[in-house]
Amino acid sequence: MKTNKLETVTLIILLSIAIVVPFFFGRYLLSVAISVLIMALLGQSWNIMSGYAGQFSFGHAAFFGIGAYSSSILYIDHGISPWIGMIVGMIIAALVGVLIGFLSFRYKLRGDFFALVTLAFAEILRVLFNNTKALKGAGGILIPYKTKWTEFQFASDRTFYFVLLAMVVAATVFIAVMSKRKFGICLVAIKENQDAAGALGVPVLKYKLIAMAISAAIAAMAGTFYAQYYGFIDPAIVFAASISVEAIVPCIIGGAGTLGGPLLGALIIIPLQEISNSIFEEVNGLNMIIYGTLIVIFVVFCRNGIYGRIIRKLKGAES
């Protein structure tokens, strides 16, 4: 079987498992599954901009936070449904992404300096939201619990799960389609060698900005979901550097720039953390040590990630 077909079949099997599984899950397992999907969604978002297009973002918390805050403020202050708020948040995040991207690329920042700028932007937003009364300050926003689907709230966690699953599937299908089209191929060309891609007529700046906008919008979508599901946000949570890391790590473990990498990465990390948490309840920092160790191991010994490595092997066997 061709690798591409095998990949599609695997992902469809994975999806059918994901559809069936929640009916056998209790409250706890369902909440774990939702954490996995949030990380997967963030991972896919990061994957577009950094995995495919090669623009290493270290500030996805900025977009996640914008998404969470846009829908929540519109909902709390103006009674606008978070579904609409989510769209607004996605648009704002995309615009901010384009702004950050335009400034950075205009001034020719690359590599680590670009990562530092995105990190600094996320930190600025965190301080801004922390200190601005109109944006609810450090106290954050508590979202009243109403269980109306028109207001993005559901009586059962299972419904939340399926909504989130639909978002992850949409993002994944988007990437699958994108990577086969001219746009996706050009993004990879930009990653491999920007100057060569430009010389061959790829509109480098435009494509990079589009990738950033889409990536930011998906992260904002995850942010709105987070706010609606957990019912509470504050700047220290949604603009935290740890959110930015959470977008990166599943891609590193699964494989950046691959279709299923972030999904696999999220499926590995979250359960591993949960297991270590339940075994060593007394020891506080252990799950972060596991997190750190995973990052170190994968960066040093398995740079393409698990999924990336498998795909490479299969493609190698094919040719």
Added chain:
Amino acid sequence: MQTVQSLLDGILMGGVYALAALGLSLIFGVLKITNFAHGAMMTIGMYTVYALCTGLGLNPYIALPIAIIFMFVLGFIIQRFLIKRIEQAPAHNQLLLTLGLAYIFENVILIIFSPNYKTISVGGFEKALHIGELTVAPAKLVAFCVVIVVTAAVYFLLYKTHIGKSIRAASQNDMGAKLMGIDVPNIRGIAFGIGVVCTGIAGGLLTPVMSFYPTLGESFQLKCFVIAVLGGMGNLWGALVSGLLIGVIESMSGYLLGGSWSDMIIYAVFILILFIRPTGLFGRRNRREN
């Protein structure tokens, strides 16, 4: 008078920032590594001094030289056994590796020392000094003096000794240095070690000044990057001057605007510098980047 006081506080604190950033700047300038474990290494410096003080009953300033040896060995080992393996990989891999290390360091400290705040008191340092209407904590004054001495020492090491020459040669032209018989892998290990020592000393100097906890280093992490970029990556005196500058900006904006707005101003300065002068305030235009 209040203004002068916060100016003074800013300068004294800025000195410590500068030393930590100096280490970062050295690591970036020589090894081209964006070290995201720098803040965590500063915390390691703090807790090493703390362990020596509580375990052996040492004065922190006597514990500091021992901590320096420990920090150097730690840095050397990390460079030789981990970072070396990915020197040829795309830059963001080094960023991620050091980030992973930061998580490990912070949480090992958390498990060993608990998340509680720790303080160290130095005999005779409890009383603040009064100079006219200004008050100065003696520990801050000592810290500032040590920073100046250490910076001078690092300068001497880099520019007046054979090791320093080898480090600079290896950073300018890896292959050329190898051909001249320089043991480049070890030289890189030493350079990383020196960088880690700088941030370790900065951490150690802060132990009598402020209470500390396992994740304290995180708050210094981005600040160190700001200072190192502002001074020009790899530029020692640039790091010192911009460290003082950031210290003053922080304390003045904290005093004038209040609260955590100062962080925002520092980050905004950072972004502006990256856009307008990525080689730093004192750096020449670097043709090799981009």
